Amino acid sequence: MENFDPTKGESFYIQLIFDEMEGNISQHETEQLIVWRKQDPANEKTYREMVENADNLELLKIYRQLDTEISITSLHQKLRAGQNIDKPENRKNLSLVYLRWVGAAAVLFLFIFSSIYIFQQQDRVVLSSTHTETARFTLPDGSKIVLNANSSIAYSKRSFHRSRAVKLLNGECFLAIVHNPNKPFSISYGNISVRDIGTSFNFGIDGEQLKVSVRSGIISIHENRSEISKAILKAGETATYQTKTGHMHRDSIRDLNYMAYVDHHLVFNNASLNEVAKSLELAYHRKIRILGSLTLKRHFTAEFKDRSLSDVLSVICVALNLEFLEKAGIIYLQEKRKQVRTNGS
Amino acid sequence: METAISDQEILNAISMKDIKAFDGMYRCHYKRLYILSFRHLRSQEMAEEIVHDVFIKIWNLKNPPVLSYSLSSYLSKAVVNTSLNALKHEKTVKGYTDLGEIGELAQNDHTDEAEALEMQLIALERAIEELPEQCRKVLLMSKFEKLKQQDIAYRLDISIKTVKNHLTYGYKKLKEHLEYPIILIFIIILTLYRSF
Known part of the structure; x- marks a missing residue:
């Protein structure tokens, strides 16, 4: 007790x-x-x-x-499918007639679905970025979207003004949404959709991990178009959803540079050189390799706002006594040699 | 016996393939039977299937079942048995009448689970309507929208302590309303009325 x-x-x-x-x-x-x-x-x-x-x-x-009328319509369809709704005297010779109707219906459905598919393809707007660069777009409602490299989204030209629904096809994007309480904005991937309540947030798929990180405002996450929110996230929070298991993990944003690909705003707080290189790779879409083992022990603290990669590398090299050089599209960081060489930065 | 005769007449009409009588019976009982099935199965899709199955079986009966009590309790029993039969495949529940014997359901038990459950839900809905607005909002966000207390506090711009207080107050008020004897009396009267 x-x-x-x-x-x-x-x-x-x-x-x-x-x-x-x-x-x-x-x-x-x-x-x-x-x-x-x-x-x-x-x-x-x-x-x-x-x-x-x-x-x-x-x-x-x-x-x-519950809607009784919808249910009763569905029940009637089942009864018709089993020919149970017709009077007994009309049941003779129905199988042949039924087969003909099924055939005609199949042709008709095929035609309708093909037409709908072609129409949807014409109506569909796909926005994509290249493999090496981010791309910026303004959606019809004025909302801004930044696609990370190798990313695509799609929306319906016709219905966007009505429902503001966007689909992430692959990659990652950052969205700054124009708030409109009458037409909520949503972005979905698979069975998960994120609904905006006036905000800016990051949304991306990496393998089987769908990740949402909120920069400002609030969003709600929904599964299978349900009206019931699976989670509400506010600024500074992130959620990772496992598309295979349906498991969702919620946390505060720990990666300070999660959206550096958007604005090249980088923050390093006693970060290891490995971490620095990884963040730079993600922000500038360039391959960076570290030569030598001593450099791995170095740590770096600094903040960069919208600087070129060359500027950032120059500062890092001066601070850590390193030098960088570029060969075949790859940037190498290494210990500074005794004879100082110019690197063109 | 008026209700029983009327119910029997409906079943007789359905056996003559009277679709209007069939639809009328469906409209009258669908919601309560669906929710009863859902309470057993916890699947909306399966609940809809079960109710449809029961009604299709009744439609297909060559001879109408003879009611010894009410159509409502007969349907309740059919839905419960069919739901439990469905569960049997997954959870090995035993000892219930098979759906194939729907025309011969034992009717010596007068309980009407669907009606009792519907009464409970209606009473609960009324009790919710009686709650103060903010309290009702918090309770519905918690139980209907499944929001966590922290999220409710954030959405309504109130402290989590206030959310907790609203939930506690709401629960106590619901309890008071649901214990109100008039509902019990109403159920008893209804049961007695059905018996005669």
Whole structure:
């Protein structure tokens, strides 16, 4: 009984039950709750009632959304498919007629779907970047989008003014959305969509990992077009969604340079030379290699705002006593040799 | 016996392939049967399938089942049995009537689970409507939208402590409303009315 605190009233434990239902309860609190439930049958009754109420609220939500007419239409289709809705006297010789109708319907559907497909292809706008450079676009609503290298998005020319829905096809993009409460903006990849509530954020796919990082404002993440939000993220937060398992991990943004490809704003805080090189590669889409092992032990602190790669490398080299050179499109960083050479930066 | 006769007449009409009688029965019972099936299966897709299956089976019966109680309780039982049969494949639940015997469902039990559940949900909906606006909003965001308390606080620009207070107050008020004896009395009256 050491976990039971008689000074705490029922409200405290009710709040713990809400926390438990939300999956946001510590081990110690769980133990407190178990002791409280065992302490009095009335407490156990309260607990069970709350769980039942929560369940009934879920049922009520579904009950409210049911549409009898849609369901009855679908039921009629099933009955027709089994020819159960026709009167018995009309059932003779129906199989031949039925087959003819099925054939005609199949041809018609093929024609309709082909037309829709061709129409959609004409209606579809695809924006892409090259393999080595970012690309900047303004969407029809004025929202800005920066595509990282090797990235593409698509939207419907016709329906964009109505629904502002964009699909990420591959890669990564940064979006600064013009807020319009009547026409919420959404970007999706697979079964995950991110809805903007007036914000700027980064959205990208890397293998099986879909990553969203919010720079300003709030976004909500939805699965399978559900109206129920899977997570709400605010500025400074990031979420990683595993497309195979459906698992989502939420965290605060730790990579200070996650959107350096957009604005070349780089922040290094006692970063190792390896980390520096990796960030530069992602921001400038160039291959950078470190020669020698001593350089790996060096650390670097600095901030760069929209500087060229050459400028940034020059500063790093001076600070760490290195030099850089370029061969066959690859930039090499190495210990500065005794004889100073000019590198054209 | 008026209700029973009327229910029986509906089933007789359906056996004569009267689609209007069939649709009328469906419109009257669909929602409560769906939610009853969902409570067992936790799958909206399966719940819809189960309700459709039961109605298609009834449509296909050559002879209408003879009701010893009410059509509503007969349908409830059919949906529960069919749902549990469906579960049986996944969870090896045993001891329930097979769907194939839908025309011969045991009707010695008067319980109407679908109706009782629907009554509970209606009472809950009314109790929610009675809550103060902000409290109702917080409760619905928590339970309908499945938002975490922290997200609700952020969205409504209130502290997490206030969210917790609203949830606690809301729960207590719901409990008060749901324990209100008139609902119980109503259910008892309805049950007695159905019995005669």
